[in-house]
Amino acid sequence: MMNANILIVGSGAAGLNAALTLAKKGCGCLLVSESPSERAQSNMAEGGINAALDNCGEGDSPELHAADTIKAGRNIASPAAVNGLCNAAPRIIEELSAMGMPFDHTADGKVAQRAFGGQSRKRTCYCGSETGLILMHTLITMARKYEAQGLIRRETGLLFLRVLTDDKGICGALFADKYTGKICRITTRAVIMCTGGLNGLFGIATGSVLNSGTAAASLFTSGVEFSNLEFIQFHPTTSPLKGKSMLISEAARGEGGILYTLENGQRIRFMQGFEKGDLSPRDVISIEEQKIIDKGGDIYLDLTALDGDIIDSRLGSLRESCKMFLGIDMKTAPLPVRPGIHYFMGGVRTDSSHRASIDGLFAAGEAACIYHGANRLGGNSLLGALYGGECAAYAALSADREETEITATSESVDIYEVKAAAQQDEDIRRQLCRLGVIRTPEVIADVQEKLSCIEEQARGKEYLHSRCLLAMAIAESISQRRESRGAHLRTDFPDTLPEYRKTSTVYYDGVIKHRFDEVGE
Amino acid sequence: MKKIIKIKRTAEKGRQFLEPFLYEGDGNETVIDFLEEINSRSEIVNADGKPSQPISFNCSCKEKKCGACAMVIDGKPRLACTVHMRELKENALIEPLSKFPVIRDLSVDRTIMYNGQETLKAWPEAPQEPMDTDAVRCLMCGLCLEVCPNYIPGSSFTGGAGVAGAARGMDSTDAAHTKDVKKEYMKHFFRDCGQSLSCVRICPMNIPLDKLQARLAKKK
Ligand SMILES: Cc1cc2nc3c(=O)[nH]c(=O)nc-3n(C[C@H](O)[C@H](O)[C@H](O)COP(=O)(O)OP(=O)(O)OC[C@H]3O[C@@H](n4cnc5c(N)ncnc54)[C@H](O)[C@@H]3O)c2cc1C
Numbered sequence: 001m002m003n004a005n006i007l008i009v010g011s012g013a014a015g016l017n018a019a020l021t022l023a024k025k026g027c028g029c030l031l032v033s034e035s036p037s038e039r040a041q042s043n044m045a046e047g048g049i050n051a052a053l054d055n056c057g058e059g060d061s062p063e064l065h066a067a068d069t070i071k072a073g074r075n076i077a078s079p080a081a082v083n084g085l086c087n088a089a090p091r092i093i094e095e096l097s098a099m100g101m102p103f104d105h106t107a108d109g110k111v112a113q114r115a116f117g118g119q120s121r122k123r124t125c126y127c128g129s130e131t132g133l134i135l136m137h138t139l140i141t142m143a144r145k146y147e148a149q150g151l152i153r154r155e156t157g158l159l160f161l162r163v164l165t166d167d168k169g170i171c172g173a174l175f176a177d178k179y180t181g182k183i184c185r186i187t188t189r190a191v192i193m194c195t196g197g198l199n200g201l202f203g204i205a206t207g208s209v210l211n212s213g214t215a216a217a218s219l220f221t222s223g224v225e226f227s228n229l230e231f232i233q234f235h236p237t238t239s240p241l242k243g244k245s246m247l248i249s250e251a252a253r254g255e256g257g258i259l260y261t262l263e264n265g266q267r268i269r270f271m272q273g274f275e276k277g278d279l280s281p282r283d284v285i286s287i288e289e290q291k292i293i294d295k296g297g298d299i300y301l302d303l304t305a306l307d308g309d310i311i312d313s314r315l316g317s318l319r320e321s322c323k324m325f326l327g328i329d330m331k332t333a334p335l336p337v338r339p340g341i342h343y344f345m346g347g348v349r350t351d352s353s354h355r356a357s358i359d360g361l362f363a364a365g366e367a368a369c370i371y372h373g374a375n376r377l378g379g380n381s382l383l384g385a386l387y388g389g390e391c392a393a394y395a396a397l398s399a400d401r402e403e404t405e406i407t408a409t410s411e412s413v414d415i416y417e418v419k420a421a422a423q424q425d426e427d428i429r430r431q432l433c434r435l436g437v438i439r440t441p442e443v444i445a446d447v448q449e450k451l452s453c454i455e456e457q458a459r460g461k462e463y464l465h466s467r468c469l470l471a472m473a474i475a476e477s478i479s480q481r482r483e484s485r486g487a488h489l490r491t492d493f494p495d496t497l498p499e500y501r502k503t504s505t506v507y508y509d510g511v512i513k514h515r516f517d518e519v520g521e
Numbered sequence: 522m523k524k525i526i527k528i529k530r531t532a533e534k535g536r537q538f539l540e541p542f543l544y545e546g547d548g549n550e551t552v553i554d555f556l557e558e559i560n561s562r563s564e565i566v567n568a569d570g571k572p573s574q575p576i577s578f579n580c581s582c583k584e585k586k587c588g589a590c591a592m593v594i595d596g597k598p599r600l601a602c603t604v605h606m607r608e609l610k611e612n613a614l615i616e617p618l619s620k621f622p623v624i625r626d627l628s629v630d631r632t633i634m635y636n637g638q639e640t641l642k643a644w645p646e647a648p649q650e651p652m653d654t655d656a657v658r659c660l661m662c663g664l665c666l667e668v669c670p671n672y673i674p675g676s677s678f679t680g681g682a683g684v685a686g687a688a689r690g691m692d693s694t695d696a697a698h699t700k701d702v703k704k705e706y707m708k709h710f711f712r713d714c715g716q717s718l719s720c721v722r723i724c725p726m727n728i729p730l731d732k733l734q735a736r737l738a739k740k741k
Pocket residue numbers: 009010011012013014015032033034035036037040041042043044045046047048049131132158159160161194195196197206207208210211212213214215247342343364365366367378379380381382383385
């Protein structure tokens with residue numbers, strides 16, 4: 001029975017898995033995104049997905065996986081949510097294998113697992129260095145079956161504009177139709193937001209330019225609560241390209257690549273004094289790198305000592321990308337790298353069932369804030385997207401039902417104006433980018449002041465204004481957390497303080513309001 | 522380095538025209554960087570000094586990982602994020618793919634490719650064998666259909682992407698499903714393929730579509 005009453009916005013790993021979860025329960029859904037799933041950022045993931053399968057015989061367990069996740073997140077991710085995530089991981093890998101996902105295997109036929117930063121065991125499952133692309137093919141291929149049955153209905157070319165609410169909570173959402181330029185209204189009582197990270201707000205990130213931050217900015221302006229926006233993951237090995245930066249996957253270090261800087265012509269392996277060396281958590285390495293860069297030094301990632309066959313078989317596509325986009329062959333020369341914006345730990349505030357602060361609104365994947373605390377472990381975000389999509393789907397199933405219906409209104413919208421807002425906010429981007437790896441009180445105060453001026457000028461320009469409000473919310477979250485924790489490092493408060501072992505929450509109610517909440521159980 | 526680059530644009534009612542834009546740079550930007558640079562100009566003016574509108578094009582990853590940016594550059598269908606401006610001649614032409622409906626300027630509607638995958642029943646039934654590791658690398662960019670002499674726009678011929686799709690669906694443990702996919706594959710690919718192998722040569726992921734075809738031919 002077709003029962004299309006749930007709307008999913010965004011069709012990356014989180015959105016697709018939410019749709020698949022509903023379809024397997026016989027519940028129909030409408031999966032809407034600006035671009036087809038084939039273009040989503042999830043396709044870009046390289047390194048892998050974590051699951052404590054213990055295929056390397058190191059005594060791994062979901063408990064250890066959870067402990068590593070909580071530790072990397074500096075104790076502000078909800079233990080119950082993280083336990084749920086880590087317990088589900090082996091099942092998720094099993095289900096993906098049953099759908100035909102061709103994970104790399106060991107000689108004895110088990111799913112192979114590689115080392116990833118910040119983890120006590122080898123637990124990252126992978127498909128060469130194209131895990132995301134192959135995961136997405138697996139999910140898309142499966143979704144097609146349910147599409148043919150009419151259970152999943154996919155619409156692309158729809159850009160999310162805003163949610164509609166009434167006294168019962170969510171009653172629908174508005175989209176701009178890229179093909180017709182018309183506004184399209186979708187009525188529904190349950191919306192799952194899976195619109196990915198806030199890349200576009202900063203301009204230069206490793207991820208997809210489709211994740212413009214437009215959807216998050218609109219939700220924020222509608223009063224939806226956001227959490228932990230101060231935690232932005234800088235990946236320690238990125239290379240700047242024009243208008244974005246390119247990720248050199250952690251797999252490169254997992255396979256044996258080393259980091260160094262040059263001092264008087266001497267190679268200094270600056271991470272050697274740390275417990276996990278070059279495979280320390282991302283925040284730790286990025287901070288060390290930034291200190292070197294601030295003193296005028298350069299950082300290199302060297303893979304030249306690796307066995308050429310390992311590079312070909314496990315890092316082949318990464319090598320090709322480095323040749324094409326950086327003009328460097330990693331087999332023969334070190335790669336210049338630096339910290340670059342890679343992942344947003346913060347996002348729509350959800351409870352452990354992925355419910356957001358408005359009835360009927362749910363969020364999953366990188367758009368949501370739930371599993372990663374102050375710093376995300378590599379390989380945990382695809383897992384979080386898959387598991388989160390599943391949890392959000394179950395939560396949405398129990399929400400009020402109303403037949404989902406799409407109606408095009410005669411009202412039209414200039415889609416290029418909406419998109420232009422994301423391109424013309426250079427002033428906002430410039431300010432946000434100043435809030436980098438190491439944050440000083442002077443810069444934080446100055447950015448806040450400049451953003452306030454930009455906000456005044458942007459009033460009346462709906463899309464630009466909402467982007468500015470979200471940018472101010474990020475700056476406010478940074479300013480309010482008067483400590484250093486994970487990806488948030490302040491020169492004026494360098495210590496991690498027990499009184500800040502809290503989730504920060506920010507929302508808009510005519511003015512931007514901020515509070516600290518207890519970490520969920 | 523300075524050059525004039527012509528871009529195929531759409532005007533009212535879908536009419537297409539060529540508009541020249543000035544490129545200035547060291548040649549290391551990609552075509553996508555160039556298009557973004559034009560759109561970010563505070564006032565967009567073309568090379569004739571006339572005011573213009575932002576250019577519509579598709580792009581997501583900028584790293585050859587998503588297939589969004591396929592277009593025809595200097596006569597060759599390519600992924601625009603992999604083409605550097607130094608490779609373009611003076612007066613080079615940037616056009617949308619010719620075999621798909623144009624939405625606006627350089628962005629095209631490739632829905633027909635997704636529908637083709639559904640026609641092929643390219644999905645697993647019952648637990649699936651691990652999917653073919655070549656077939657799962659397809660970007661669904663459409664370059665294979667663009668260059669295929671046997672693909673007539675709008676037809677149900679699925680091209681190279683169809684070969685990859687069928688391979689993903691055919692490794693099912695369910696023999697009846699495999700047979701079904703094979704039947705659709707014969708109808709929507711094999712029957713009309715003239716073996717020009719142009720798809721093999723153009724595939725940006727170097728998927729060995731010829732070898733995949735040989736493997737599918739043996740499937741019952
Ligand atoms: C280069 C790179 C490598 C990575 N490697 C790994 C890895 O190895 N392991 C790992 O676990 N994680 C990795 N990550 C992180 C991971 O890829 C992402 O966090 C994850 O894919 C997010 O999935 P998602 O479904 O939440 O969002 P996405 O895949 O980003 O999908 C977002 C969806 O929302 C749509 N959308 C966005 N805005 C709108 C709007 N306004 N209206 C309509 N639709 C909209 C998009 O079109 C898209 O469909 C990597 C990230 C990058 C950039």
